[in-house]
Amino acid sequence: MPRPIKATIHVNALRHNLGRIRVCAPHSRVWAVVKANAYGHGLARVFDALRGADGFAALDLDEAKRLREMGWRGPILLLEGAFELRDLEWCSRLDLWHTVHCDEQIDWLATHKTQVAHRVFLKLNSGMNRLGFAPDAFRSAWTRLNALTQVDEISLMTHFSDADGARGIAQQVACFDTVTADLAGARTLCNSAAILRHANAPLGARDGPHTEAPGDTQRGHVAADWVRAGIALYGSAPDFPECTAAQWGLLPTMTLSSKLLAIQSLRAGDTVGYGSTFVAPEAMGVGVVACGYADGYPRHASGSFGEGAPVLVNGVRTRVIGRVSMDMLTVDLRPVCEATGVMPMAGAEVVLWGRSATGAVLPVDEVAQASGTIAYELLCALAPRVPVTVVDEPAVAGDGQAA
Ligand SMILES: *Cc1c(COP(=O)(O)O)cnc(C)c1O
Secondary structure, three states, X not given: OOOOOEEXXXXXXXXXXXHHHHHHOOOOEXXXXXXXXHHOOOHHHHHHHHOOOXXXXXXXXXXXXXXXXXXXXXXXXXOOOOOOOOHHHHHHHHOOEEEEOOHHHHHHHHHXXXXXXXXXXXXXXXXXXXXXXXXXXXXXXXXXXXXXXXXXXXXXXXXXXXXXXXXXXXXXXXXXXXXXXXXXXXXXXXXXXXXXXXXXXXXOOOOOOOOOOOOOOOOOEOOOOEEEEOHHHHOOOOOOOOOOOOOOOOOXXXXXXXXXXXXXXXXXXXXXXXXXXXXXXXXXXXXXXXXXXXXXXXXXXXXXXXXXXXXXXXXXXXXXXXXXXXXXXXXXXXXXXXXXXXXXXXXXXXXXXXXXXXXOEEOHHHHHHHOOOOHHHHHHOOOOOOOXXXXXXXXXXOOOOEO
């Protein structure tokens, strides 16, 4: 028998979450962000469910090539643009739109020989201080690009540092407004957190001719012409714990599940696992789960950040106890015995995150929080050794409810 761990991708949930993004930004086009192998889900596995998006935003040429090979003929945006001159050849060949965030990328464009002029997204550094032109350099970059025959259309882009938090987006929006006010071109500002929390925030007056779809009533809002949806598509709340995925109406798109390999009956004072970090306060059952850090499950879920991370056993919520090891972890079976009246047996279903066969949901955000990280990292870290299955089932009643 194969080892019982598996990941399940819920493509119905991907479609549902894309629908939630549409509701939040009804007048914007949606980039489905599929970097990091679609946040660990597998580009090929999510492609069909997300082809209702208006475009795909990718990190590198490999992802862009795979999208074209799968038959996507719509827009593809390279979020960080070209990494070297040669990448522009591929942009021409595959008709890729690309971000321009530095002078060197403009130099490359100026020397690039192409039959087809490129559509570029000029990036403003409005305060994140990662990529993009500083406000006082933006205009000359725009002017340079505008003079190139290699460039067809210039769109305007920035990225928020605090769309999920108390600091918010107002300062960066004001910066974007000031710098771009009289420039033509489509705009894109929002990541998932901004889409969910700030899509209707005002985006200042723009005078220049507007190149995007006529009838765009969103032009005065931060959602603008294009939104860039990543983590929300994958069922996680970017602003957890302030808001939960269920509150945002998002469904889990990945379940990591396994089974109990063994049950241990401890006496008071017995310990569990490496370092004997858990000491049984009373006689109790401990379940040994076929899942460890080599599967992508975080070792810090052991309780490095307070209690151990939540886990579902037969749909009942309990916690990781003791250290997570490479191939196994251990869970407290007391809550399961209490809830069901019986000790679970070897082979019982264990959900590390996602949806149980019972319908109970364990949000990946809660596991991430208990492990001192964010859901992005857990989803992206799913290990290649975990077999993945894709299911397409209609949403069931009670969907999105936390267990
Ligand atoms: C990853 C990324 C996004 C998507 O961010 P989420 O928080 O996952 O929605 C949007 N824009 C850029 C530039 C990105 O790199």
